Each structure stands twice: as structure tokens, then as C-alpha cells.
Amino acid sequence: MVEQAQGAKWPPPVPIFDNLLETGGGRMQGDSLFDTIVPEQPVDGSVCSANNSVRDFPLCTQERGGGGSRSQLNEVSGWNQEVRNRERAQPASSGQLAGTRFLFCSQCLIIKMTDLSVQERAVGAVVGSLVADAAGQPLHWIYDVKRLDQILKGREGTPEFVDPGQGPFYRQPTGAQSGYGDQTLALLKALVAGKGFDVQLYRQELYKTFGPNSEYDLKGKLKGQDQVQTGGYRHASIKAFLTAYEARKEKTGSSTDPQMDGVAKVAPIVALYAGDPKLPQYVEEVVRVTQDDNLAVQCSIAAAAILEEFILHPPREGFLDRMKNRLELSVIADRLPKILQQHTTAHREVVQQIGSSCALPGNLLNSLHCLLVSPNLSDYSNTMRQTMTAGGCNCSRLSFVGACIGAAVGSRGIPDDWIKKTRHGDLIEKLSQDLVALRVSG
Structure with missing residues (x-):
């Protein structure tokens, strides 16, 4: 050296x-x-x-x-x-x-991004998604932006991996995944184990991650001094899935759940099947395991099409304008013109206008706006920081935005110290590489 x-x-x-x-x-x-x-x-x-x-x-x-x-x-x-x-x-x-x-x-x-291969972009998408989710998890679901600013006073430029966590609904160790990230990780593990998508393996991995005796099983767990529950937070669709899975029902997804879960976890399935005409079908099968909701499925397919573009081609500014008439994006087509017009508006301002909750299609549109204001689609850290500090359901946005910018820069474009601060960061990198290897071997 x-x-x-x-x-x-x-x-x-x-x-x-x-x-x-x-x-x-x-x-x-x-x-x-x-x-x-x-x-x-x-x-x-x-x-x-x-x-x-x-x-x-x-x-x-x-x-x-x-x-x-x-x-x-x-x-x-x-x-x-x-x-x-x-x-x-x-x-x-x-x-x-x-x-x-x-x-x-x-x-x-x-990074000079044009030199990255499809495989490198695919790995970057998965690692980028999970690292971003972990980085923002300590600030998850803080809807009061004034309180968020107070928490970050003195570290405004480095809001990632706040320790201890400050979320008002649950407390996980800093570096752990949110409920969105753990769904993504469960899907990643299932895809690698099954050498492709196997719905039964995915259900088993979800149940193992969120079911009895997991860190999401809050029985016997105490609340902290601020009365916030320690342990993971089970989303409504996960609770419905666990009930249906234990009852051995054929359909395990919640029939009404137009939330960001499906969008947030698309990275592994797109990393494996980008370029495959069956990708929308695979995405739908993944999402309906927990969300048997048409809007959730349609928005997840739209998100997958955008991420697929980032993986298969070097991303360029103006990507959304070029994609706006794609069939996969029809679910948000009527909202895209306004988002495109707001490319010079501060991201937090747009998130607060649209609403910072987990609901669809709003938080998908928030995510797309974050990509629009990401200069050259090459700055992983600061793109994540923008949406991390925009308030509300930041982790679902981070999961998708992190996947897109991760694909743009590759896994080597994700800060080493962020990966090291992410729980099981080494495992995430290895599983991502094993997953993408299936694109070649398969």
C-alpha cells in the first residue's frame, strides 16, 4: 500500500x-x-x-x-x-x-458504472437493498419530522446506523433488518436453497424468520424504559401469513394489504430472473405468498421492471421518462407526470406531500422521486440518506432505492463500513453471489 x-x-x-x-x-x-x-x-x-x-x-x-x-x-x-x-x-x-x-x-x-457486468449489478442490487434497510432501521416509522431532526441534531450528514435505535414502534439492534429487510433476506435464502423460486421453501423460510421463537415472537419480551417493544415488528400481512400457514391453507396471503412489502423485497427475485420474460409471473407468485392483493402485486411488478432495467443496462438520468409508457408501469402511469415534474423539488418535501406511510402507490412514487433526484444515479450513500431522513416508512423506500442504486454501482460501490455495520453483512454478500451464480449455472 x-x-x-x-x-x-x-x-x-x-x-x-x-x-x-x-x-x-x-x-x-x-x-x-x-x-x-x-x-x-x-x-x-x-x-x-x-x-x-x-x-x-x-x-x-x-x-x-x-x-x-x-x-x-x-x-x-x-x-x-x-x-x-x-x-x-x-x-x-x-x-x-x-x-x-x-x-x-x-x-x-x-464509480465508472458502465464497466459493470449484469452479474455485478445483480449482486449489487441485493446487497444494496439489505444494507440500506439495515442503515435506516433505527429511524423506521418516525412520522414526526421535527422529532427526526432532533434525533439527528449534530449528525445530520450521517443519519445511518443510529445507535441506539429511535423508532417509536419497535427496537431492534442497530444493524439488524427491519421487517421489510427480513422478508427480503428470507426470500434470498429460499432462492439460493431451492436454486430458483420454490413457493414451499419460501413459505418455510418466512415462517422460520417470523414465526414462534423468532426475534419477532414477542412473548415474554419486555418493553424498554420508553415503553417501546423490544424485538421485531410483525407486519399485518406477516401476521395473516403465519395464521394461514399454521392452518395449512392453500392461500397464505392477506386479501387486502396494499402496502410496500412486495416492492421492498423484489431485489432477490429480480437479481435472479432479470431478462427472463417470466419475471412478472415470479414476482406475482412471491408477493401473493403474503399479500394476495392486486394493487400490491401490480406495484411490485412495476418496481421489478424498473430494477430489471437498472440490472440489465447502465442506468442513465431520464430512465423514468423513457419507461413511463411501459405496460408494467401502468398502475402508476397517471401519477408519473407529476413526479417527473418534481425532479427539482426537495425529496423530503415530496414525501411529505404524497404521504410517508407504507401505503401504495404513494411510497413507491416516493421511492421513484428519490431516484430522480439521485445525481447520475451513482451516489449510494447520499441517495440513501435523502430518503432515510424523509420520515415515515423509510425502510420500505430504502429497500427498493437501495436495490436500484446498488445495481447502478455494484456491490463494490456500497461503502464497506455500511456492509460491516449490517448484521450478517458477510452472509448477505455470499448469498447474493451464490444467487447470481445461478443465472449462469441455470
Whole structure:
């Protein structure tokens, strides 16, 4: 590993990337990833090209495409860390980086996304979904945004993984999944075990996750000092599923449940079947296990079509405008024009206008708006932070938005420390890789 040298020029010359470190960012200008990087503020330790000293970059700004979209990027931990996948570095003779996936910030992780394979995007979708859910779980279902702002006072830029959790309805350890994330994880495990979708295996995994003697079984569990229940929260559709499963009913889904559960857990099924014409059928089968509700199914199919696009093709700004007439999106077609018009409106403002509850189609539209305001669809951390702090049912939004941006940047574009803070993060990565391997072997 190359250490940061006193007086070293910033940015380092291109050849140093052959065995180097992630570089802390600044402003990127132009169409390439390495036209210019200019630090946003003076820091010590080394010297940038403008003779400012460099320590780290707690705040930097990405600017792409000659004055196009900008995004705020946070918490660069310095450029003292070896670049992941450095063996893929192919510095071009022009002095720019060609064919690389260099991360210019260890937190914001700006990546040249066009170099990712479908398999890498699929893995990123699953990991991105589950990590985002865990990051926002301590702030789940806080509908009072004034209280949310009080909780985050002093850490407004880093709302992820608040410890201890502050949710008003349940308390799980920081890093654990919400009830949405645990449904996703149950589906992931079932798909890997069955080498594809097997409804009985999925039901068994759901029952194991949420049934008797699970952390969602609250019998004998005490409330905390603030009278909030410790342990997981069983959603209405999960309660209905458990009752029907124990009664050995053929249909286990709740007949009326137009909520975000199906949308939130699409990542594993789309990661496995993206590109398969039967994908909508698989999504419907998954959703009806717990939600035998037509609106829930239709919205989940719409979400799956959008995520499929992120996995199969390098995402680009304007994706929703190009997809708005797709049959799969017909359930929200009449609401899309307004969402598209609000692409310059603050995300929290839109969420509060539409409503921040788990209800459909509202929270799916909230999720799509978050993607619309995500600059270049490349900034995982700050995209998650936007919807994490918009209030209400943030975890269902995070699960879907995290899948989309995770697909855009790949699993290497998801901050390492976020994955490490996610309970069973290593297992999630392995299961995601095993799942996507079935795309090839199958």
C-alpha cells in the first residue's frame, strides 16, 4: 500500500493507481472520471494541485458532464486505502482512466458504472437493498419530522446506523433488518436453497424468520424504559401469513394489504430472473405468498421492471421518462407526470406531500422521486440518506432505492463500513453471489 507522503501532489499521477489507494475526491469536471479533481476545502497532510493542504475531505462535490448534475458527497476517509479491484486498472495513454472502477471516495464511491457486468449489478442490487434497510432501521416509522431532526441534531450528514435505535414502534439492534429487510433476506435464502423460486421453501423460510421463537415472537419480551417493544415488528400481512400457514391453507396471503412489502423485497427475485420474460409471473407468485392483493402485486411488478432495467443496462438520468409508457408501469402511469415534474423539488418535501406511510402507490412514487433526484444515479450513500431522513416508512423506500442504486454501482460501490455495520453483512454478500451464480449455472 502506498502511504500518503508529506507534500505529495494532489491528485497523484495516473500510474500510481496501478497499486494505489482510494483517492479522496473534490470536484470532478468534464466527461471523464479523471479530468480534474480539485479539493473543496483546505486540509493538512499533503498538498493538492492548487497548493492547499490535504488531510481528508469531509465534504466534496461531484460535477459531471460539463455543468450537469451535482451531488454532495460525504465523509471521505482519506486516500490511504487500497483501491478495490485495482487489478482492473487500465490507465489510458491520454492520462485518463479507462475501463476502471476506481472509487474516488471511500464513502461516496464514485464509480465508472458502465464497466459493470449484469452479474455485478445483480449482486449489487441485493446487497444494496439489505444494507440500506439495515442503515435506516433505527429511524423506521418516525412520522414526526421535527422529532427526526432532533434525533439527528449534530449528525445530520450521517443519519445511518443510529445507535441506539429511535423508532417509536419497535427496537431492534442497530444493524439488524427491519421487517421489510427480513422478508427480503428470507426470500434470498429460499432462492439460493431451492436454486430458483420454490413457493414451499419460501413459505418455510418466512415462517422460520417470523414465526414462534423468532426475534419477532414477542412473548415474554419486555418493553424498554420508553415503553417501546423490544424485538421485531410483525407486519399485518406477516401476521395473516403465519395464521394461514399454521392452518395449512392453500392461500397464505392477506386479501387486502396494499402496502410496500412486495416492492421492498423484489431485489432477490429480480437479481435472479432479470431478462427472463417470466419475471412478472415470479414476482406475482412471491408477493401473493403474503399479500394476495392486486394493487400490491401490480406495484411490485412495476418496481421489478424498473430494477430489471437498472440490472440489465447502465442506468442513465431520464430512465423514468423513457419507461413511463411501459405496460408494467401502468398502475402508476397517471401519477408519473407529476413526479417527473418534481425532479427539482426537495425529496423530503415530496414525501411529505404524497404521504410517508407504507401505503401504495404513494411510497413507491416516493421511492421513484428519490431516484430522480439521485445525481447520475451513482451516489449510494447520499441517495440513501435523502430518503432515510424523509420520515415515515423509510425502510420500505430504502429497500427498493437501495436495490436500484446498488445495481447502478455494484456491490463494490456500497461503502464497506455500511456492509460491516449490517448484521450478517458477510452472509448477505455470499448469498447474493451464490444467487447470481445461478443465472449462469441455470
